[in-house]
Amino acid sequence: MDDLAHAEHLVDSADLLRPAAVRAAATLGVADHLAAGVGDVAELARLCGTRTDLLGSLLGYLVSLELLSGSADDGFALAPAGLPLCTDHPFSVRENLRDDGMAGRSDIALVGLVHTIRTGEPAHVGVFGRGYWESLNDGPAFAGALERLAGDQLVCDAELIIEGYDWTGVREVVDVGGNSGAVLINLLRRHTHLRGTVLDLENSAALAARNIENAGLADRGAAVAGSFFEPLPAGGDVYLLSAILADWDDADAVAILRRCAEASAGTGKVLLADVSLDARAAGAQADRTELWLRAMMPTPVRTVEQLKALGRAAGLRVTWEGPATAVRSLIEFSV
Ligand SMILES: C[S@@+](CC[C@H](N)C(=O)[O-])C[C@H]1O[C@@H](n2cnc3c(N)ncnc32)[C@H](O)[C@@H]1O
Known part of the structure; x- marks a missing residue:
């Protein structure tokens, strides 16, 4: 790679729009409607509770990522790479990526990671104005997230x-x-x-x-x-x-x-x-896990x-x- 390619690679690896757009799609549940055969933007906007023009931009951008196909004029459809955004896909990633999910809420705090690295304090507090558990328990938006993940199974040797x-x-x-x-x-x-x-x-x-x-x-x-x-x-x-x-x-x-x-x-x-x-202290993912956890709590x-x-x-x-x-x-x- 030459210097220009390195610079472009750096800018690309710091791009926030790509993850934000994929997470917006997961949060809105748009893939489920597309899978049900709804491709019209106005109808999708009605079902997802969004603005039509900006949902059109989101879906158009997702086409550029090859997660969808089509256009606002002809209607959109899921591309094979976008299928795991569907709730009932066998390898669904929707729960992990949605902003109103427990993992998604943690991920978003990573935009404040520099605060955690400087101080050791959870970035979550600066980003959301309260700690992780308080933000998940504050109001109905996250009630579903707790419910979807909670079974009556015992975990961690309980x-x-x-x-x-x-x-x-x-x-x-x-x-x-x-x-x-x-x-x-x-x-x-x-x-x-x-x-x-x-x-x-x-x-x-x-x-x-x-x-x-x-x-x-x-x-x-x-x-x-x-x-x-x-x-x-x-x-x-x-x-x-x-x-x-x-x-x-x-x-x-x-x-x-x-x-x-x-x-x-x-x-x-x-x-x-x-x-x-x-256990998080071991393995190739150790640093990644440490940063993710410490930004949360x-x-x-x-x-x-x-x-x-x-x-x-x-x-x-x-x-x-x-x-x-x-x-x-x-x-x-x-x-
Ligand atoms: C890691 S979970 C532990 C859950 C459970 N005790 C178990 O063993 O599976 C932490 C729990 O602490 C609760 N929590 C966090 N802050 C709290 C607070 N200020 N007062 C009461 N509960 C709180 C969270 O809502 C969450 O249910």
Whole structure:
């Protein structure tokens, strides 16, 4: 390559329009309408809720990327390369690319990557004015994203929480940051004497409430909207933190633990079931993964000893240490 070719290559590799246009198409769901045989721009604009002229420009640009064929005059159609933009394609990438999806929301924060590299702070906050989880939980636009990805499957060795802790004397568990309710639902199914409440931000709490109801567990389970930086519901025997602290820096992690310590009020326990994504330190994708994660949220990797130290900083003492796997540990604290 000569110097001019290098310069052109650099400008091309920094082009933001290409990813933005592909993501706009994924967000609007335009491929699904094209696959259903709608090629007229005005009709597509009506179905997608857009302006006709600018949708025409978007589709025309996607033709130049060979994802579509056709024109505004003759109508558009999907090209083979654009088929995975369809929701029901066997290799669909729509969920990953849509702006109102969980992965898409992370990706877009990368436009502020320089802030993360300068400061270590998540670019997400600067780009969207709030942290990743808050932005996903703020309003109905992202409710679908949480729902589409949340099943009742346990992930990251969460079976350890269900099987590796002695739940026999526990009546009431508060699953702090309990997301879709997957952990609580599995806990209640396995330990039929238990009652429990998911505490999470608005969209997640609404989803958890629906999932608990659909699981037939509404007589023993509930979900409430709230923040774990505010006072937590009182009266729990165990305040469970599953895969929570791994998203927060030390100061915020201690603040969350303090809220659990306050709510347990000396009679309850705090069960820390944190995850460590240490695996990301290996492999060819390591730097890429690190930049992507750090633009989204702090994602510290902590040892069990470091987790115990956070508990102590929050005024808690370790009263039990359970089994651990490569990605999950169990620590019980009391005030
Ligand atoms: C990584 S997920 C963990 C979900 C679940 N505990 C599990 O083990 O699968 C983190 C959860 O923390 C919740 N969260 C983030 N900030 C929160 C806040 N300020 N108050 C309550 N929940 C919050 C998110 O909505 C999300 O459901």
